[in-house]
Amino acid sequence: MSKKLIVPAEVKVCATCSYWDGPRNVDTELRVVVIAESCEGECLVCGRSCQGLSNEPQVNSGCLWEHLAPDQPASKGN
Numbered sequence: 001m002s003k004k005l006i007v008p009a010e011v012k013v014c015a016t017c018s019y020w021d022g023p024r025n026v027d028t029e030l031r032v033v034v035i036a037e038s039c040e041g042e043c044l045v046c047g048r049s050c051q052g053l054s055n056e057p058q059v060n061s062g063c064l065w066e067h068l069a070p071d072q073p074a075s076k077g078n
Helices: none
Strands: 006-009 026-027 030-034 040-043 050-052
Touching: none
Parallel strands: none
Antiparallel strands: 006 030, 026 030, 040 050
16 A cells, blocks of 8 residues: 655645646645645646646746646626
């Protein structure tokens, strides 16, 4: 059984990016992401595999890291 890590959603690693397609559980109320220690997924921007704990925003200047927070509802104009 692999170890599970709890990462604050504000930490800029691949697992907390909305463009990362890997195995994770997101608790929006507590604002944490739970991943396996060695999980791997695909970056939908770069189109390549990367570890959930990769710090891509600092390594790759082409990274488009985007926070996992849900989008705000669009305001309706009257």
